[in-house]
Amino acid sequence: SNSLLAGKRGLIMGLANDKSIAWGVARACAEAGAELAFSYQGEALKKRVGPLAGQLGSDVVIECDVADEASIDGLFAELRERWGRLDFLVHAIGFSDKNELRGRYVDTTRANFATSMDISVYSFTAVVQRAEKMMGPGGACLTLTYYGAEKVMPHYNVMGVAKAALEASVRYLAEDLGKDGIRVNAISAGPIKTLAASGIGDFRYIMKWNEYNSPLRRNVTIDDVGRSALYLVSDLGSGVTGETHHVDAGYHVVGMKAVDAPDI
Numbered sequence: 001s002n003s004l005l006a007g008k009r010g011l012i013m014g015l016a017n018d019k020s021i022a023w024g025v026a027r028a029c030a031e032a033g034a035e036l037a038f039s040y041q042g043e044a045l046k047k048r049v050g051p052l053a054g055q056l057g058s059d060v061v062i063e064c065d066v067a068d069e070a071s072i073d074g075l076f077a078e079l080r081e082r083w084g085r086l087d088f089l090v091h092a093i094g095f096s097d098k099n100e101l102r103g104r105y106v107d108t109t110r111a112n113f114a115t116s117m118d119i120s121v122y123s124f125t126a127v128v129q130r131a132e133k134m135m136g137p138g139g140a141c142l143t144l145t146y147y148g149a150e151k152v153m154p155h156y157n158v159m160g161v162a163k164a165a166l167e168a169s170v171r172y173l174a175e176d177l178g179k180d181g182i183r184v185n186a187i188s189a190g191p192i193k194t195l196a197a198s199g200i201g202d203f204r205y206i207m208k209w210n211e212y213n214s215p216l217r218r219n220v221t222i223d224d225v226g227r228s229a230l231y232l233v234s235d236l237g238s239g240v241t242g243e244t245h246h247v248d249a250g251y252h253v254v255g256m257k258a259v260d261a262p263d264i
């Protein structure tokens with residue numbers, strides 16, 4: 001443990017269970033001395049998120065559906081009442097109809113395109129908009145993205161288009177908030193077996209491919225992502241903003257299949 005976030009308060013959005021990337025990030029931040037609040041989607045998740053938050057010494061657990069402006073306002077109103085100030089925000093939220101995370105991108109429906117962009121892209125801007133008002137210089141916002149934003153990955157489809165827009169929004173938000181000393185970054189995580197990932201077609205194959213072909217010859221864990229998140233939300237990342245930082249065992253630098261990669 002360390003004291004990189006001692007005296008700092010952070011909101012973690014997108015914790016569903018102990019496999020969630022948000023959990024790896026929350027753990028790293030708590031170990032660094034941060035005081036944490038959690039938001040979760042829907043009553044059903046409360047019985048999972050409450051005890052996990054408790055493990056990290058937090059009793060600030062607030063419902064928030066990011067599709068709903070009033071729900072976002074409610075979250076930040078409660079946070080303002082409890083804390084007044086916010087030092088960092090972690091947005092680990094994405095959604096698309098899983099029927100469209102297989103097959104062809106060209107078959108994406110207008111309705112699911114809109115929903116995917118709303119929940120996976122706009123919601124980050126919506127929460128940063130509120131968080132900004134509670135942050136001062138040194139504030140930091142972080143979201144999660146995937147390589148499917150940059151290159152065509154099997155089955156990622158409309159989520160790839162959404163992540164490309166999310167990464168662009170990180171750059172625009174970085175410019176807007178930079179003048180006030182607030183940083184905005186993204187982590188592009190390699191494939192990790194979570195609830196959200198289980199909706200993606202052939203996910204096991206994608207995991208194997210990454211393991212065999214990434215420079216580190218392994219997949220990343222939620223703790224790998226957590227440690228890099230700690231760098232980006234703490235003063236270790238003080239000169240970094242607008243960045244999409246890859247935490248993918250190096251997969252994004254590779255140009256072709258590794259010569260030693262076994263057949264899958």
Ligand code: NAD
Nearest residue numbers: 014016020021041065066092093094144191192194195196
């Ligand atoms: P997860 O299922 O544990 O987390 C996704 C979260 O999004 C859940 O907590 C869910 O409740 C929340 N969510 C969905 N719709 C919401 C809404 N309307 N309001 C509030 N919350 C909502 O899965 P995860 O893999 O930890 O996903 C976290 C982020 O990481 C996502 O943005 C995902 O795209 C990204 N990511 C995941 C991987 C991977 O392989 N797992 C790789 C790169 C990036």
